[in-house]
Amino acid sequence: MAVGTQYLAEQPKLRTSSMVLGAIAIAALLAAPFFFYPVMLMSVLCFALFACAFNLLIGYVGLLSFGHAAFFGGAAYFTAHAAKVWGWEPLSAILLGVAGAAAMGLVIGFVAIRRQGIYFAMITLALSQMFAFICLQVPFTHGEDGIQGVPRGYLLGILDLNQPLAMYYVTLAIFLFGFFAIWRIVHSPFGNILKAIRENEKRAVSLGYRVDRYKLGAFVMSAALAGLAGGTKAIVFQFATLTDVQWQMSGEVILMTLLGGIGTLIGPIVGAGLVIALQNYLAASDFPVLVLIGIIFVICVLLFRRGIVGEILEFTRRKSKSAA
Amino acid sequence: MSTIFGVPAPALYGQILIGLINGSFYAMLSLGLAVIFGLLRVINFAHGAQYMLGAFAAYLILNYAGIGYWPALILAPLIVGAIAVVIERFMLSRLYGIDPLYGLLLTFGLALILEGAFRYWFGAAGQPYAAPSQLTGAVNLGFMFMPIYRGWVVIASLVVCLGTWLLIEKTQLGAYLRAATENATLVQAFGVNVPLLLTLTYGLGAALAAFAGVLAAPIYQVSPLMGSNLIIIVFAVVVVGGMGSILGAIVTGYMLGVLEGLTKVFYPEASSIVIFVIMAIVLLVRPAGLFGQEE
Numbered sequence: 291m292a293v294g295t296q297y298l299a300e301q302p303k304l305r306t307s308s309m310v311l312g313a314i315a316i317a318a319l320l321a322a323p324f325f326f327y328p329v330m331l332m333s334v335l336c337f338a339l340f341a342c343a344f345n346l347l348i349g350y351v352g353l354l355s356f357g358h359a360a361f362f363g364g365a366a367y368f369t370a371h372a373a374k375v376w377g378w379e380p381l382s383a384i385l386l387g388v389a390g391a392a393a394m395g396l397v398i399g400f401v402a403i404r405r406q407g408i409y410f411a412m413i414t415l416a417l418s419q420m421f422a423f424i425c426l427q428v429p430f431t432h433g434e435d436g437i438q439g440v441p442r443g444y445l446l447g448i449l450d451l452n453q454p455l456a457m458y459y460v461t462l463a464i465f466l467f468g469f470f471a472i473w474r475i476v477h478s479p480f481g482n483i484l485k486a487i488r489e490n491e492k493r494a495v496s497l498g499y500r501v502d503r504y505k506l507g508a509f510v511m512s513a514a515l516a517g518l519a520g521g522t523k524a525i526v527f528q529f530a531t532l533t534d535v536q537w538q539m540s541g542e543v544i545l546m547t548l549l550g551g552i553g554t555l556i557g558p559i560v561g562a563g564l565v566i567a568l569q570n571y572l573a574a575s576d577f578p579v580l581v582l583i584g585i586i587f588v589i590c591v592l593l594f595r596r597g598i599v600g601e602i603l604e605f606t607r608r609k610s611k612s613a614a
Numbered sequence: 615m616s617t618i619f620g621v622p623a624p625a626l627y628g629q630i631l632i633g634l635i636n637g638s639f640y641a642m643l644s645l646g647l648a649v650i651f652g653l654l655r656v657i658n659f660a661h662g663a664q665y666m667l668g669a670f671a672a673y674l675i676l677n678y679a680g681i682g683y684w685p686a687l688i689l690a691p692l693i694v695g696a697i698a699v700v701i702e703r704f705m706l707s708r709l710y711g712i713d714p715l716y717g718l719l720l721t722f723g724l725a726l727i728l729e730g731a732f733r734y735w736f737g738a739a740g741q742p743y744a745a746p747s748q749l750t751g752a753v754n755l756g757f758m759f760m761p762i763y764r765g766w767v768v769i770a771s772l773v774v775c776l777g778t779w780l781l782i783e784k785t786q787l788g789a790y791l792r793a794a795t796e797n798a799t800l801v802q803a804f805g806v807n808v809p810l811l812l813t814l815t816y817g818l819g820a821a822l823a824a825f826a827g828v829l830a831a832p833i834y835q836v837s838p839l840m841g842s843n844l845i846i847i848v849f850a851v852v853v854v855g856g857m858g859s860i861l862g863a864i865v866t867g868y869m870l871g872v873l874e875g876l877t878k879v880f881y882p883e884a885s886s887i888v889i890f891v892i893m894a895i896v897l898l899v900r901p902a903g904l905f906g907q908e909e
Contacts, residue, residue, distance in 0.1 A: 420887045544722075587723025
């Protein structure tokens with residue numbers, strides 16, 4: 291009882307402070323293209339959304355998917371094909387990518403949720419590798435070349451996306467939509483059941499929840515949002531290649547989330563920003579990126595498993611506890 | 615020329631042999647994964663990298679110290695096993711008792727470091743490694759010509775798999791190991807040094823992978839990418855077999871290798887995905903795997 295009231299009392303304070311922070315963040319994002327290179331910002335936004343989608347699964351259901359590249363890269367292929375070969379308008383091309391990723395999520399999720407924990411990770415990895423092999427062989431992906439020269443086109447037939455600023459604000463809008471969707475899912479009754487499954491699956495079953503359906507639902511949503519990120523990336527960068535479907539990409543999104551903080555809403559965004567910035571920085575130097583990514587993985591797992599944002603949250607929580 | 619199901623017999627036998635060889639590597643690697651997982655509850659993502667490291671160890675000691683294939687077959691596993699012991703002592707051992715996913719992520723990071731470093735030094739292209747002179751040439755089996763080295767790989771892997779199985783099922787050390795898998799605390803209370811057992815097990819698993827790497831060096835080229843290409847398939851093999859049983863891991867490895875070879879004959883387009891398809895089917899029909907028990 292006491293814990294409950296304390297929790298309720300804390301809520302409004304938390305809400306106003308996070309709303310202020312959110313408003314500042316959105317203002318910063320709106321102003322950002324005047325200070326930074328828009329292409330890099332758009333890359334961060336796409337990967338941040340991808341990492342948030344991945345985090346929905348690991349952070350709130352406790353399922354580590356090692357195959358999220360399949361949804362990200364798969365959607366990129368679908369969107370690129372629709373925009374280039376069929377000449378679709380960009381938004382509907384992206385939506386086709388989302389639908390494709392959701393359908394793939396339904397199939398892969400249906401197989402993968404039959405096992406938990408470590409097996410789930412291995413199964414998703416194997417199934418996404420299978421998808422990568424298929425992408426290498428079917429003609430529409432153009433094998434090693436990928437789909438190049440995807441037109442950005444006119445959004446809804448009106449807005450010319452070849453202008454960098456227009457493209458940036460559309461990407462930002464898509465990112466904010468995706469982030470808001472995840473925020474809504476996490477804070478809905480559905481999201482609470484997901485967290486209950488994460489904490490104690492057997493108890494959730496004994497309470498009468500059909501755990502498998504909730505897991506599959508979360509998996510499909512996560513896949514669809516990863517697809518939203520992938521489809522947008524295909525329009526922004528105007529290509530879709532095998533890189534996006536391969537296991538290294540699944541590893542990268544895990545790293546972004548782990549580095550930022552698994553199970554925190556903004557952790558994956560911080561992680562994505564850091565990893566992209568680091569990759570850009572290293573691209574000019576001779577140092578092998580793979581080695582650095584591996585080193586960050588090892589350091590994160592050994593020293594701060596909560597991630598950057600997670601550790602900060604934990605620190606402030608402890609501080610406020612000792613103050614009270 | 616004789617045909618079987620409309621396929622020339624020599625082509626069929628040839629693909630079955632290649633399947634057996636691939637299966638040998640699947641079996642050795644999934645065996646190591648199963649041994650490590652059984653005791654440490656860690657999925658060793660670095661297994662592929664340790665396999666690659668074994669092949670490179672053989673390549674490096676040949677080119678810089680002039681040490682040939684036969685000593686490398688012993689030395690490379692020892693070197694890689696020693697590295698693995700250090701990794702277990704200083705990194706993996708800190709993760710026991712927490713969510714096993716962190717062990718997977720740690721070894722994934724290690725795999726990336728190893729693969730990235732070797733790509734940086736040697737490039738993505740493969741380095742050739744010659745088979746020893748005693749094992750070159752081919753032998754006529756009556757129905758087909760078999761390169762001697764390939765026959766040697768199948769036999770050597772069978773011996774290693776059987777040896778590991780005997781070590782675990784029939785020796786005192788293996789009995790400790792199996793007991794610690796069941797209940798580590800109790801075994802420790804009886805005076806067995808369980809932390810040492812964990813370290814040795816990880817070292818043994820990595821040494822097995824390195825041995826497979828040396829065997830593979832003359833067949834496939836020694837390349838930094840050889841491990842990551844293989845490890846994902848081996849994960850699928852492990853899911854199909856179920857990680858509960860050592861013998862299960864071995865049998866599944868050979869079986870899927872041969873099946874993959876047969877697919878190359880009858881429907882080559884599907885040969886790269888057939889193992890994953892089988893994994894999906896097994897999961898739908900028998901989620902615990904062919905030899906596994908529901909946990």
